[in-house]
Amino acid sequence: MEKLIITAAICGAEVTKDHNPAVPYTVEEIGREAEAAYKAGASIIHLHVRNDDGTPTQDRERFRACIEEVKRRCPDAIIQPSTGGAVGMSNEERMQPLGLNPEMATLDCGTVNFGGDEIFVNSENTIIEFGQRMIELGIKPEVEVFDKGMIDSAIRLAKKGYIREPMHFNFVLGVNGGISATVRDLSYMAGSIPSNATFTVSGIGRAQFPMAATAIAMGGHVRVGFEDNVYIAKGIPAKSNGELVEKVVRIANELGRAIATPQEAREILGMRG
Numbered sequence: 001m002e003k004l005i006i007t008a009a010i011c012g013a014e015v016t017k018d019h020n021p022a023v024p025y026t027v028e029e030i031g032r033e034a035e036a037a038y039k040a041g042a043s044i045i046h047l048h049v050r051n052d053d054g055t056p057t058q059d060r061e062r063f064r065a066c067i068e069e070v071k072r073r074c075p076d077a078i079i080q081p082s083t084g085g086a087v088g089m090s091n092e093e094r095m096q097p098l099g100l101n102p103e104m105a106t107l108d109c110g111t112v113n114f115g116g117d118e119i120f121v122n123s124e125n126t127i128i129e130f131g132q133r134m135i136e137l138g139i140k141p142e143v144e145v146f147d148k149g150m151i152d153s154a155i156r157l158a159k160k161g162y163i164r165e166p167m168h169f170n171f172v173l174g175v176n177g178g179i180s181a182t183v184r185d186l187s188y189m190a191g192s193i194p195s196n197a198t199f200t201v202s203g204i205g206r207a208q209f210p211m212a213a214t215a216i217a218m219g220g221h222v223r224v225g226f227e228d229n230v231y232i233a234k235g236i237p238a239k240s241n242g243e244l245v246e247k248v249v250r251i252a253n254e255l256g257r258a259i260a261t262p263q264e265a266r267e268i269l270g271m272r273g
């Protein structure tokens with residue numbers, strides 16, 4: 001089996017220090033959390049950024065400062081800025097980090113309810129616009145899908161030349177409004193992508209580790225981190241993103257799956273660099 005790529009989603013846009021005091025806001029805190037995850041075995045840092053007061057932002061200069069800090073602490077890590085940002089942001093706002101020439105970025109491939117009145121909006125034209133921009137800039141997209149139909153949309157748009165192939169998918173499982181975090185649905189998602197595609201799995205909340213273990217056994221890759229889950233075990237807040245990554249490494253070791261370095265991750269994903 002291919003080595004395991006671990007992505008750390010260290011921050012997100014929604015989770016706060018009220019959920020877990022270790023959630024990073026400042027440039028220094030983001031650097032600290034990225035480094036802990038990287039040292040534990042993460043090869044990709046999925047990056048959202050915050051203002052010092054914790055409000056989410058897609059400001060290019062804030063991203064520049066955070067990316068510099070992460071690179072200083074994790075020199076060869078793959079940094080994957082979010083283009084999803086937070087619910088309600090405009091496309092132009094969301095696309096700002098693409099101007100910093102990252103080697104990878106997220107490409108959200110559909111609209112999904114996010115609980116309450118929140119809707120994460122990604123119209124077909126939005127997906128096309130983001131996908132084309134990433135092709136022009138040579139950025140590897142991580143195709144984020146919250147439901148099975150989003151895989152079908154991505155395949156259709158890739159065939160039309162709007163999304164670069166081979167595609168690397170992130171199955172986000174267990175969002176209220178998206179597909180559930182079950183072995184049945186993960187299997188359905190994994191069986192629905194093209195044969196040359198790769199996938200990673202993000203289980204939300206308590207599904208994080210069961211979905212990670214299933215993905216490891218299936219030959220997929222894994223995302224963990226505060227964006228998706230703040231607990232190391234039931235009712236016990238994780239001390240850091242590093243602790244979450246360490247747990248995945250332990251599971252992978254038990255199942256006989258070696259961990260990919262950032263360079264190996266680039267090769268598995270067919271990336272530049």
Ligand code: KMH
Pocket residue numbers: 012013014082083084085086087106107108120144
């Ligand atoms: N914060 C969500 C609204 C992404 O990073 O591309 C969107 C999100 C997806 O987190």
Ligand code: ZN
Pocket residue numbers: 009012013046048082084227
């Ligand atoms: Zn994200």
